[in-house]
């Protein structure tokens with residue numbers, strides 16, 4: 038998507054999605070506008086019928102004319118109904134079209150946002166998108182299509198009598214003015230309501246993810262109070278917004294109904310003075326209803342409009358911040374050389390560097406163990422090598438090319454990663470191992486045999502088809518770690534990164550891991566393992582020793598081990 042990147046509150050920056058939406062569905066919207074022409078002309082039917090019955094049929098006392106006119110009207114109403122149906126169906130299709138065009142961009146931007154601001158990660162953009170779609174294809178948008186026809190009804194009212202025209206204009210002015218007041222006075226409160234709602238949902242999602250901690254330490258009451266704090270503020274803002282909006286909409290409704298009634302009085306006065314006919318009194322009132330209908334619809338659905346506008350603003354900001362990545366040139370398959378040059382890393386939403394001036398090179402096929410005290414920056418280093426945390430200065434190169442030059446999806450095929458918190462997703466074991474690619478049984482088996490997880494998986498209730506995650510079974514820490522290892526080894530990766538792969542493993546799991554590491558060495562796969570386990574250090578080619586975010590030592594594993602094991606083997 039082409040985004041106009043102008044900084045600040047520039048209007049240009051704010052309009053890109055809507056412009057794209059409209060461009061994408063221009064033909065459908067033009068057709069909808071065209072149908073709206075006929076629908077609106079046909080909306081004059083009640084007034085015409087009224088005039089015909091009162092002013093032609095009744096004075097002529099002809100039942101045949103009445104039947105004839107009624108038949109025509111029924112026929113036209115039929116057409117009107119069909120046109121309305123077509124119009125709403127077009128909008129439903131526009132909805133699906135928008136969805137297929139935008140959903141991937143939105144998911145990508147949501148993921149990019151979560152990587153950059155993990156503490157604020159939320160699925161809100163998807164809700165925002167739904168809200169915009171609902172608005173663009175719902176009744177409010179139809180009111181916008183009907184508004185251009187208001188002048189036509191107004192013109193007819195002026196033809197009936199200029200006073201009727203002025204009356205309608207006056208009522209419209211009052212209703213529009215009150216709607217404007219509504220917008221001005223509720224805008225801020227509505228934004229607060231939305232923001233607090235998002236915060237409250239985010240808080241509860243975090244709690245749900247950590248429900249066991251809450252339960253084990255009896256934190257329900259405190260969590261409730263914390264949630265209540267945010268929720269109370271949300272409720273207060275909601276009440277304030279609803280009170281204001283309610284006042285305005287009640288006032289509008291009362292005035293509209295009153296003026297719509299009083300037009301009979303005006304009609305009566307004009308008829309007494311023989312300036313209009315009896316039929317025109319009723320037809321004029323019907324026309325006033327038509328003039329006010331779209332305005333009325335806008336007033337009543339103003340809240341949807343405002344919410345959709347806020348959702349649109351948020352989404353636009355997100356899509357502008359996370360512009361679609363430019364296509365990068367496809368590079369050859371990586372051999373697995375990794376170079377870090379003077380790398381400084383500051384984690385997202387943080388100010389302090391966790392890695393400073395880290396420089397080293399890993400040759401293709403080497404097994405490197407990363408060691409260091411807790412909090413030294415081992416996981417941060419791993420995230421940097423994988424391109425999850427981009428360095429603020431320095432370079433991370435894979436086969437000599439900056440990691441930014443690699444297409445993530447392409448490079449990802451050659452990378453296996455087992456994070457410390459093994460995240461498996463909702464799906465079958467096989468799907469998880471295959472990284473949600475179409476499951477190729479041979480490749481899944483190869484990875485799980487290499488990871489030494491095959492026997493363990495066969496013992497699960499439905500083997501590789503066992504469903505895990507919500508609605509499925511819950512795996513033990515060790516089982517998750519072994520399936521996570523199989524996922525990391527899936528598809529013969531060139532680079533494998535394992536962050537504390539043995540933290541949950543029993544003896545059998547340890548043995549399987551060691552076999553896998555030997556096999557990776559044999560296959561000349563570049564492997565980085567964060568671990569303190571002696572058996573892993575013994576098979577490592579190199580060791581990276583991190584301390585306080587600095588690379589305190591790096592080089593041949595035996596030499597580093599000797600240094601570390603020397604009586605004063607403290608590397609500073």
Ligand SMILES: Nc1ncnc2c1ncn2[C@@H]1O[C@H](COP(=O)(O)OP(=O)(O)OP(=O)(O)O)[C@@H](O)[C@H]1O
Pocket residue numbers: 155384385386387391409410411412413414415416417418
């Ligand atoms: N997401 C984050 N945001 C901000 N700071 C972070 C984040 N993750 C880690 N840190 C900080 O970075 C530093 C290094 O953390 P890191 O997880 O890399 O250490 P580690 O060596 O892997 O520790 P451990 O052995 O305990 O896993 C710590 O001071 C930690 O507080």
